[in-house]
Amino acid sequence: MRLPARRNKRRRSMQIAQSKLLSSHAVLRDAATRRQGSQPWVRIIVVNYNCGSILQNCVDALAAQSMPNFEAVIIDNGSSDGSADQLSLPDARFILVQNDANVGFAAANNIGSSHCSAPWIATLNPDTIAAGNWLDEMRKAAERHRGVQMFGATLIDAADRGRVDGFGDVLSIAGIAWRGATGRPVSELPVRDEEVFGPCAAAAMFDREAFESAGGFDETFFCYVEDVDLAFRLRLQGACCVQVRNAIVRHYGSATTGHLSPFVVFHSFRNRLWMIKKDMPALLLPVAISTNVLFSLGMTVISYRKLPVSAVLKGLWCGLTKPCAPGQRRRVQQSRRISVWRLAGMLVWNPFALRHRHVGILRRPEAAQRAGS
Numbered sequence: 001m002r003l004p005a006r007r008n009k010r011r012r013s014m015q016i017a018q019s020k021l022l023s024s025h026a027v028l029r030d031a032a033t034r035r036q037g038s039q040p041w042v043r044i045i046v047v048n049y050n051c052g053s054i055l056q057n058c059v060d061a062l063a064a065q066s067m068p069n070f071e072a073v074i075i076d077n078g079s080s081d082g083s084a085d086q087l088s089l090p091d092a093r094f095i096l097v098q099n100d101a102n103v104g105f106a107a108a109n110n111i112g113s114s115h116c117s118a119p120w121i122a123t124l125n126p127d128t129i130a131a132g133n134w135l136d137e138m139r140k141a142a143e144r145h146r147g148v149q150m151f152g153a154t155l156i157d158a159a160d161r162g163r164v165d166g167f168g169d170v171l172s173i174a175g176i177a178w179r180g181a182t183g184r185p186v187s188e189l190p191v192r193d194e195e196v197f198g199p200c201a202a203a204a205m206f207d208r209e210a211f212e213s214a215g216g217f218d219e220t221f222f223c224y225v226e227d228v229d230l231a232f233r234l235r236l237q238g239a240c241c242v243q244v245r246n247a248i249v250r251h252y253g254s255a256t257t258g259h260l261s262p263f264v265v266f267h268s269f270r271n272r273l274w275m276i277k278k279d280m281p282a283l284l285l286p287v288a289i290s291t292n293v294l295f296s297l298g299m300t301v302i303s304y305r306k307l308p309v310s311a312v313l314k315g316l317w318c319g320l321t322k323p324c325a326p327g328q329r330r331r332v333q334q335s336r337r338i339s340v341w342r343l344a345g346m347l348v349w350n351p352f353a354l355r356h357r358h359v360g361i362l363r364r365p366e367a368a369q370r371a372g373s
C-alpha cells in the first residue's frame with residue numbers, strides 16, 4: 001500500500017532526525033571509550049543555538065576554572081551563525097557535538113548527558129560567564145550538603161554586576177515560576193547557602209543518578225519551563241535543592257530568542273500547563289489549573305501591548321487540550337514519595353509574590369541535607 005506523499009515526507013524527516021541523534025550519541029560514546037580510566041567529577045553541558053561570540057567567552061571561562069577535574073560537552077543545535085564552526089576548544093576536556101537541526105534545549109541536554117560516568121551533571125547556558133571559582137564552589141557545596149541532589153549557582157546580571165539575575169527557581173501554586181530576587185541589588189541576597197524549590201538550568205548541577213532516574217529533561221517541552229519541570233519531578237521523589245551563594249555566574253539572558261517573542265510566550269504558557277497536568281498531585285490539580293488560566297488571562301489583559309496575545313491564547317489552548325505525552329502523569333505520580341502537604345509548603349500561595357520577585361527560601365540547608373540522607 002502506498003502512503004500519501006505528506007506521510008512519506010514526515011516519515012523520512014523522522015528517520016533523518018533519528019539518525020542524526022544516533023550520530024550525536026556515537027560521538028559521546030566514542031569519547032567515553034577514549035577516556036577509559038580517567039574519571040571527571042562533573043560533566044558540564046552547554047547547549048548553543050546562534051549565540052555568536054558569546055559561546056567562545058563561555059567556553060574560555062570554563063577553561064579557566066580553578067577546579068580542573070571536569071569534562072565539557074558543547075551541543076550545537078544546528079546554528080546558522082557560524083558560532084559552532086568558529087569555536088576553538090581549549091583542550092581535550094571539551095567535546096563539540098553538532099546537531100544538524102534544532103532539537104530543543106531539553107533534548108540537547110539529554111544528548112549531552114548520555115554515556116556519562118561522572119557523578120554530577122551541570123547545565124550551563126552559552127550566554128553565561130562563570131567566575132573562576134564557580135565549579136570549585138559547587139564542589140564544596142556538594143561536600144557540605146551531602147544527600148542533596150540539586151544545586152543552583154547565583155546568577156548575576158552581566159550588564160549590571162550589582163543586580164541579581166536569579167537566586168534559584170520559585171514556583172507558585174498557579175504553576176508560574178520565576179527566578180528569585182531578579183533585578184534586586186546583590187547586597188540583598190542571603191549571605192549563605194539556602195534551600196530553594198529548584199535550580200535555574202542556566203547554571204545548575206544535578207546528581208547524575210537522580211537525573212537519570214527522573215528521565216532527564218522532558219523533551220516534549222522543547223524549551224522553557226523544562227528545568228522547573230525536572231526539579232518538580234525530583235522534588236516529588238524526595239530530592240531537594242540548595243542554592244550556592246558563592247558560586248557566581250554572570251548571565252546575559254535571552255541572547256537567542258528574545259524576552260517576549262511569540263516563540264518564548266507560546267512555549268512558556270503551554271509548558272506551564274503541561275507541567276501542572278503532569279506533576280501536580282490530584283488534590284491540588286484543580287486549584288493549580290484554574291489559577292494558572294486566570295493568572296495568564298489577567299496578565300495578558302494588563303500587558304496586552306507587550307505580550308503577543310495570539311501566542312498566549314495558542315499556548316493556553318494547546319496546554320489545556322493536548323497532553324505532553326501519553327502515560328506521563330501516571331508514571332510521575334506513581335514515583336511520588338512526599339505528601340501533598342509537604343509539597344504545598346514548597347509552593348508560593350501569595351498572588352503578589354511574582355511582582356516583588358520573592359526569594360523562595362524553604363528551609364535551612366542542614367535540614368535539607370538531613371531530609372535527603
